[in-house]
Structure formats: C-alpha cells, structure tokens
Amino acid sequence: MTPTNSPPVFIVGATPSVVVIIPFYNGADFIERSVRSVFEQSVPANEVIVVNDGSRPEERAALDALAKRYPFRILDKENGGQGSARNAGVAASTSEYLCFLDQDDFYLPNHIETLVNAIPPDDQLFGYVYADLFEADAEGNVIRTEVVKDHAKHPKRSIFDLLRYDMFVLPSASLVSRKAFEAVGGFDPQFMGYEDDDLFLRIFRKGYSNQFVDKAVTVWCIHTASTSFGIRMVRSRFKYFKKLLEMFPDEHQRGRYYLRDSLMPRFHPFFVNEAIEAIKSDSEYRGEMSAVLAEYAAIVFANPHVGRKTKLRLWITLQLLQRSTPWMVRFVGAMTRLPGIRRLRRIYGG
Template sequence: MSVVIPAYNASEFLPQTLDSVLAQTYKSMEVIVVDDGSTDDTQGCVSTFLSDSRVRYHWKENGGDGSARNEGIRISTAPYVAFVDADDLWYPDKLEKQMPLFDQKIKPGIVFSDRDLINEKGEPILGCQWPLFRGNRLYERLLIQNFVPTSAAVVAREVFKEVGMFDENIRYVCDRDFWLRASLKFPFDFVPKALEAHRKWGNQMTSNKLAFAEAALQLITRFVREHQDLIDASLESKIWSAAYARRGICLGESGRYRGALEDLLYAIRQRPTNRQAVKSLIKLVLGRL
C-alpha cells in the first residue's frame, strides 16, 4: 500500500494527519509526503517522522493538488494507492476495512467509504452519510454528485495504467474527472461507514464554492458531449438539473440574483421534482421581497 499525502503549506495539521496514517492497524505501507513547493515549515514537520522507515519526503515545484498526487503515484511502488489531504484524518481501521474488498471475485478498481466532517479544531460537525454506490456504470451517479471523497479512496494501480492519472489542467474538480474516467472501465466498491474525517474550514469563501460549481458544470458538459451514447434523455435531465441547481445556489449566495434565478428555473424545467432547486428558488424570491 502506498499512501500519498499532497502537502502545501501544511505545517499546522500535517503532523496530525501523519499520526493518523501511521496509526493504521494495516501496517504494510509506504507513506509519501509530496511537498508541493511549500513556503512554511512543512519539510520540518515531516523530518520528525522520518525515523519511521515507512515515511518518505519528496519536494516538487508548486503545481496544485492534482500535480502533487500524480508525482506521488509516479514515485510510489505498491499495487494500491491511497490519498489523504494534509489536513484530513484517517480512523485507525480505515485500510483494514477497505483492503479485503479488493480480494472479491469481481475486483473493484476503487474502494471508498463515507466520511465525517470536523472543524479547524478537530471537533465533529456532523457525520456526512454520503450516498454510497457500488458496481459498474457509476458515471451515471457521479455526473449528478461527486460522492467519492479523495481522502477516503484506495485505487488499484491498474486503474492509472488504464485511464491515466489526475488531469493537472482541471482546477477544483480533477478528482471528479478521474472518478468519471475510472467508472467507465472499472467497478467501484465501498465500506458503509465513516473511515476518515474531512476538515471543513469556516472561511471557505462563497467565491470558491461558485468556482467549484462552474468547474463542475464545465466538466459535466464535456463528459456528456464525449459520451452521449451512454446517456439517455432521462439521465441527462437529472444531470443538468443537479448541475444548474448547484450553480444557481452559489450564484444566489454571491448576490448574483439574475444568474441564480435563470439557473434555478432551468434546473426545475429539466426536473420539476428537484426539491433542492424548488426550495432554493422560493428562498431566493422571498429574499427579494
């Protein structure tokens, strides 16, 4: 097992992340911290862990999360690769619960799990209870919602050989792009419990949420165009309804009323039963009265 930790100016939380990885009950692993051109003491934080022979430190020029993950994949050696963001935490039995699923007769390419949310202090916010899906053709679900947390995923190396690595030209949603490409070729499986904690930042800006929604819509548009033969009219309506509702909500939060109204109305036209879009539209209109 190769564990890749992309780290950029991660000195505040990286020691906690490394502690959680090294505390795994599944012991056979190498842990690679890919320093993505940090300007803080990320290297110094890692140096205190190098007495553990499983830990490696690798520095590279800054290129973003996708670039750092790809570098980790390239220099890793194990047949399976797991990722964890430098401020997330793994629970001790994460890998022990996931790895047996790769021994099934129909071997999955990717195994993931649910996750919990924590704040900057490590205090629980809520249990996420993401929708969990297994099997083939998961692109049908992934086009509606990205339900595979990167820090909860373990990927068989043959997946990278077959579909490539993370697209470094895609901002914000390169993980979702990778899951979509992988889902065309490989089945997925999951452990139906939270095996990691994702740190949610209170200062995550509305503008960033909108950028994510814009990037997701661009990704979905490209995927649907390239794979139109796989997507029937009913599924396509659900896809557009979800994507435009998400962007409409973000536009509303950023004060762009006209754009929000247009997106939410379009989402409802595509799928009148989209309750999130309907509730968001009502909230938007009432807020203007």
C-alpha cells in the same frame, strides 16, 4: 520534482502492498495529525509519501522536522493542486494499491485494514473500494459519524447517477488499484476541486468495479481553510461542468438529454447562487462569477431540449442580476424569505 529523502521508505508487513500519499500545501498546522494517523494503522502501509506542493520555505521546513520522527518520504514539486500532487506521489511509488489522505484529515486506526480486506478476490477489473467518514471540525471534534451514505447511492452502478449527483467517493476514504488509476491517466491536473469526482467517474467508465464498505475509516475535517471553499473550487466546478458537457452530448435517438436531466439539476443552483452571493458581498470576483453565469446561460439557451419556461426563468435571473446593486440583492433576499412571496425567490435565485 525533486525527492529529498530517498530512497523511499518501506514499512514491512502489509499484504498486498499499499502506498499512502499526502499532498501538502502550507499545512503545518495539521500535517502531524495526518501523518501520525498513518503510522498508527493496524495494518501498516508499505510506502508513505508526503508531496510538498510548492509550500512556503518555513512550511517545508516543518516537514523536515516531522520526518525526523516519522519515516516518510518527502517529494517536492511546484504548486499545481491536489490532483497534480497525488499524481506525482503515485509516479514516485511502486505499491499495487493507492491510498490518499488530505493534509487536514486523518485516518481511523483500521483504515488500511478495512479497505484491503474489502478487495474482492480474483476481480481482474477491480477499480477501487471506498468507505464512509466521520465529519469533524478543524480540531477533529466529531460532528456526525455517517457522511457518505447521507448524500449518494453506493456502490456506483449507473452513469446517470454519477452525472446527476456528486459522487461522494472521497480519496481520503478510498483504496484505488494502481492498474485502474494508470489506465485513466490519474487525476486531471486542470481541476483544483472536483478532481475526485472526475477520476472515479472515468474509472467507472473504463469498466472497473467499485465496492462500498458501510463503515467509517477516516475523519474528514471541514473548515473554511479547506479546499472545498474558495474561488479555486468555484472555477474548477465550471471547468468540470464543461468537461462533462463535452463528454456527454445529448443523444436524442436514445432519449438521453444529459444537460437538461443531469447537469442542470446538479450545477445550476451553484452558478446562480454564486453570482448572487458575489453581487451581495460586492466581491472582487463579482465580474468573474457573472461571466460564468452568462456563459452557462448561453449554453442552456442554445440547447433545443431545455424547456421554454426554464430558459425564461434563467433569462429573468440574468436581467435582474445585471441591473442589481449589492443593496438590491440583499433587500430581495430578505423579502423573499417572507411568507407568501417565497415563489419570487425561486425565480430570482434560479
């Protein structure tokens, strides 16, 4: 990793100290909007670092041009994904609190002020505070003004809830204690998707507190070029599933069956539907998606606490998909949308 604009820039005025870290990967179309939103904050950041995660030379040059107008630091590293880039930014900073921002999102003007003011006084185990977001398209046109509240419970109080559902704690709408971040080793770089859920779950398990602010502080721009889409997210999802499976083995004596009651309801539809969609579109990843489903099924079949009916339905799904052509999958999909035979869709699609 080679810092190019050193020493780091400090913007005086914010107390306590806050660093904003923006991972950058071939995002010249969006990065100016993100950076500008950081420098328009009602309470300024002490450090602003853009981590170039192995972008193309022409994209990297766009950062140099932008840095002539906004005093941020550029840190260069080989491509490793958002989690790896965020870790590098944290390691290169000194501030007490960490804010992150994806390159295609942008802050509302009171992002830092709102989150800093929500830090509980005298909380020796403060972990993070997070808020809601606006959802928008690629151009920043708002679609809805509440996202987080619609998808999960807040703040986080139960590990069972964190396993059963997506966290919906987004780094771009959060402020994290450096102490808590470093205590868990930061983001797990093996993930290029679900690294957020993994981090905040591990902070929770270490006993650090979390706070939720019922107010939007960030605009979350969702589009097909986002990291939420694509094969890297699919692969990362299965890696995260297997990590959780290892972290939370069933506890029969305590009546806690994590695979059956938490992980399967959360991840099963993804694994089945992704295999179906890959066959339907005759995707280049068809073999990989089928292999993921087969490995997932083997895990389910081997678990003594998953019911026979559930295993039978999954077995039927596997047999159907192994013998299906793209035309057959499209035909069954169309037929099972008709009234009277929708039940077949539940069997076929898991």
